[in-house]
Amino acid sequence: MGSSRPGGAGLDSAGLGVRRAIGFVAPALLLIAVFLVFPALWTLYIGITNYQLTGPAAANPRVVGLDNVVEAVRDPLFTNSVWLTALFVLGSAVIGQNALGFGLAWLLRTVRPGLRRTIEGLVLLSWILPGTVVAYLWFAVLSRDTGTLGLLLGSPQTAWLVQYPMTSLIIFNVWRGTAFSMLLYSSALAAVPPSQLETARLAGASGRQTVRDVVFPHIRGHVLTNTLLISLWTANDFTPFLLTAGGPNHRSEVLPVLIYRQALESGQLGYASAMSLLLLVGNLAIALVYLRLLRRRA
């Protein structure tokens, strides 16, 4: 319809018309509806029932309204978990992966291409290996008595995953996820005009000053996008379960692990669904904050 009018050409540049356009996107929308929208709504629905895996409430679930949400907010396990998740995201993603990723990208600009590719390859390897394999390797490194780290440090009695569960998880996740930040910052740094860096060097700016005043203004958008993505990924990451299973005594029970344990180990499907809803709301809130920051820049 719009294609015939000169004014509408900008809106319908392909000249398909609304009906055909809908036809083209319908398969994608259908997939999104079936695999994304429907499960989300289904979770919402289960979240307002007392549905359980076994027992009487599995046969005849009852709608309990917002009771699950209220209970979750009052549950010390949930508050503990929110705090641990915040710590995990802040420590391993916002600070850890960001800083290490940028640091690597910045340092690798100037080294020989061969060395750079080797280091990039190694960093990437930790990112592309399957989670279960990686968890197994880390288990071997951190376990007590025969763990590699304990033997290297000469303190085989330390059970790292039990005595320092959150620290271990944060270091693990920094190691695991830095590759993405490194890649993103590498390409972002390539967009900084070399002439400006040269000028800064001639003006006698130190490395830190250059990064702060010349590089950062150019890559601010990248920093925000990167931080948003890795924050959300980390908040939803389930790999901690493979390493500590939330233990010892809930000390590393981040939200995805808590939800899994409540749903499948305790069988409280309704309660766990309400918790997933709260996690979703939390993620949306984080995303909104970042988006606002991005817009302010624009």
Place this chain on the structure above:
Amino acid sequence: MRRTTVFGLLGVCALLAGCLGRTQEGDQARNADAKEITLTIVANAVAGGKNARGANWLQNWVIPRFTEQQKAKGVTATIRFEQNGAGDEDFKTKVALDLKTGGGGDIIEVDGIWLGELAQAGQIKPLGDVVGNTDWDGWNQIPKAVQGLGEFEGRRYGVPMGTDGRVLFFNKKLFAQAGLPVDWQPRSWRDVLDAGAKLKALPGVTPIQLNAGTAMGEATTMQGVLPLLAGTGRPIHENGKWQGDSEQVKDVLELYREVYGGGLGDPVLQQEAKGRDRSFALFSENRIGILLESDYFWRSVVEPKNGVAKMPDRDTAVGWALVPARQPGAGVGGQDFVSMSGGGVRVVNPNTRYPRQAWEFLQFLNSAEAVKESLAGAAQLTQRQDVNDEVLAGDPMLTFVAEEVLPITRYRPGLADYPKVSAALQQATADVVAGKSPDEAAKAYRAALVKAVGEGNVG
């Protein structure tokens, strides 16, 4: 457009919502005359791993024999064995999810204690409702108490797979080094702690392994809290009520504090994700002195040939003793010694396509010949009296369990709420191991219990 999509999806949701928790009924004689059948048996057993003996038996003896037997009747039977090597709780989750979605094997091996919750969820049904007539000469061979393992609210759900008893295992070599008698039999908790104090002098040895914490799951309850509680004279469920933060529960938690706060046990081990397996390995390496376990430990863990933590010198190095009450006469029923028992049950999936054939297969699995074969020359408390009479004589440990332990043992309450109570007890021991006082832990336990089963059901 967008609004219609959303409403459409909501409509679908509402339709499906009616399906939440729905289960189906079927005709018991369906496909009874089929000439080609497929049956799947699901067990938490895997060749070369967990319960390897059971897995080998199913794969190499049961399946070929039963297929042959059916062939003679003109029926082509395909029997599949779905192997699992998971923790018990994970396996339960898997079975429940299978049954919930209308899938799962035709015959499933479950822990007797799960019957209540699975039955109340409608995920399993009384055997007679699933397969029709359940007459079988084998019932006469299974003692009433053992049959009770396969029952819930007075109705039979499956055929039990045998039972067990809990004792204190100890390492005789370490006992000799510590100057303790190798025919040790403690008469009170104090005796156990005293022996632990002597063992503590040996370098690199953890004196006592008393399962604690949530990572060990049901093993904490069954090989820890419940036998101890029985030793205080008050079982966990009594007169229709669950025991709250009573003196007896506090006594049990106080014992945990003495073990883990007093350097007699290894608190870190209780919190590790694979702590139980590790405790087995440590025992077999002569690094744990005393360990409370069921005869499973003797049969499948330190067993010299097929055990998961083999001890070549098991027969001379491993001793066993009855679990003492807090002090003589303080146990349930005024007993001096106590134990707890449980066991697995094979149930028929209500969704099976071949209920009659599944029942026939179940009878075959529990025939004297099959049960005897399943032992592969080893001894075990099977469900069948005729087999027990024959096989137990050769094994002093199992004879001990049959003669000394089973007469004094108790079973867990087969109620749907039990797993929640069990989880609360595990958490209480975890709290004590992590340094909380027994009083605080008992208080938190009571709160968790009230939340799980309701104020009115807590005594």
